[in-house]
Amino acid sequence: MTTTTTTTTAKVQNPSYSEAFQSGVREEMTRNPGIFILGTDLIERGGHFAQVKGIAQEFGHERVKDSPISEAAMVAAGVGAAMYGCHPIVDLNFIDFAFGAMDEILNQAAKIRFMFNGKVPLVIRATSGVALGGAHHCNSLEALFASTPGLSVAVPSTPMDVKGLIKTALRAEDPVIFLMHKKLSGIRGEIAGENYFVPFGKAKSVREGKDAAIISYGYSIVTAQKAAQALEAEGISVEIIDLRTLFPLDEEAINNAVKKYGRVVVLDEAPVFGSITAEIAATATERNFSSLKGPIVRVGGVRAPISANPAMADAAIPTVASIMTAVKKVMSY
Amino acid sequence: MEEIFVPALGMAMDNVVLLEWLKQPGDQVNAGDIIAVIETDKTTLELTSETSGVLGKHKYAVEDEVPAGDTLCVVLAPGEVEA
């Protein structure tokens, strides 16, 4: 059997999640000559998720730099160039590859502003999240980055937010970890024009509710919406709040949800021990204990590496059923 | 005048304990003589005089906790008197 790649020129549909990223980057690169992209496999395939496809052809190889597989040097190159006054996007393809550059990210990029009278306007983009591909490509590292002073973390769930957040990140002075979920790569949706920016630290309500709230981000928003629809049929109305960034974290939106419903589920794919969901539950409980009708329930990943077997991979992360169970639990208080 | 002091070493050493005085006030001291022994969080250290002279007053007693950087005693050169 053979396969053939075809290129469609006519855009009959809304842009995809990856195309939304391209759109935001393209606009900002046109505006700011200091922006360049550095990573592996960005020229022909445009990155493993086609996230920068066509940009090298449009802007040239000096602004989309084809790098060897040297994660530490890739991030260091971004850090040094950012300190010098450029605004690099280091594309790691998969966030799992950040392990090879962890000192450059956590110990260097994050701390330079604090000590050295300089700025590090750097975006580290990577695809994250649990999907097929097994243990080495499915780590959920967002809590590690969000808990490091000096770093910000974006976790968009829609094309609209991808574009709005990357544009903001490319106007900022700080290192940003920009995480795009594997399973969202192909989703389509509207995007806004070049003057639309999504601020960091501002969550968005993506579904109205009357009884309880689910606070989440990334691909879990999709699963949460399916669960909310099923719950609606059972007479339970759930609001879904998409955090969009994990640091800065929209504590106001979280507090408002707690005050409004007193019944809150926090959801993501990371193993629950030491996760963002732990952070949210603890903070909300400390701040608004008296508003809660019962404990905040966390739904997250199991404490196991992600298996390559599809059923085992699914079993490691929240499902529609497990989210419904959690919502019913908070409704029982 | 040479000050014999507890050296500040490492990233987390607050106090050390004075274990032993090997020289008494008024004793003749030769360069290279051990004056005192202290115990830090990692090891025991012998504090040695680099000069010769006469030992001044003990500023701490055995078993005292001594802050890093503090002087334990001085070695007086001929003609010097302790303040």
Add this chain to the structure above:
Amino acid sequence: MSIPDKATSLALLREMMVIRDFEETADKLSLRGKVSGGMHNSSGQEAVAVGVLSALDKFDVIASTHRSHHHTLAKGFTPREIMAELFTRATGISGGRGASMHLGDVERGHFGGNGIVGAGVGIAMGAALGIQQKGDKKVSVGFVGDGGMNTGRTWEAINMAVIWKLPLIVIVDNNQYAVETFVGRVTGGGDLAKRAEGFGMKAFNIDGMDVLEVRKYTSEARARALAGEGPTFINALTYRYYGHNVGEKGQYRTLEEIEQWRTTKDPIDRFIKVVLDAGYASQAEVDELRASVRAEIEDAVAFADSSPEPDVSTIYDDVDSGMLGVQL
């Protein structure tokens, strides 16, 4: 080797004297608990710092290591602001946030000392990429110790500099001991310049105790970088007279070895001879120079000691810009 003019030569000598006096003074103060977290003394390595920095332009960029006082002084930072940083005072170059190991000021082209071995070369390589992206006529220098010759990321950075022909100069401030580990015992192949050549880099093993040799090789490397000929690797063999950290009394090398380097290869003594032989100064004038350095370092200590502590309430300042939460 040709000797620079009188003013330049005396400036090189004075800067090496400043470093030596600074280090020996700071070492004593560190033992007295004045330097938060201790320090790494660079006495013996003056020729590397002064040779390199004197061959650079003031707008060139450097990134350094955990042992960075000498690089920072030679870059043109004053003993006052560095001593104050060692004392973690508000007047220090990092406002007291960095102390001995984290001296840096990005705006003045110093991209930081570094607590992590090998990290500075990567950052310097990135700065070189920034210079290339902007089309500026500058170079970036990454200092690394012999210890950093065996960490993988150093070579990732070197490879990247080679393939992109970046205006980078890698200086191995090779004092031969990574804490207590002799470089010869842990370095496969042994010859560091050959190792760098294997990556396609122009590379040299040089005498790091000779300020003029270091200056010459750096100057040539800089000219190549500015001409678009790419990076250079310079392994400058030198020696540290004191322990890895203040107060260290190691048994990993003999007192005879230390004494031999101090008495036969000392970079300051050697260069004083050059200056005397050239007729640039008399012994009395050299002594006067040393006395003026002594006064400058004493002044630095007094400045540091009388400087205010940083205001603890500024702890959140410059963690990040705070911009990201703002609607643009």
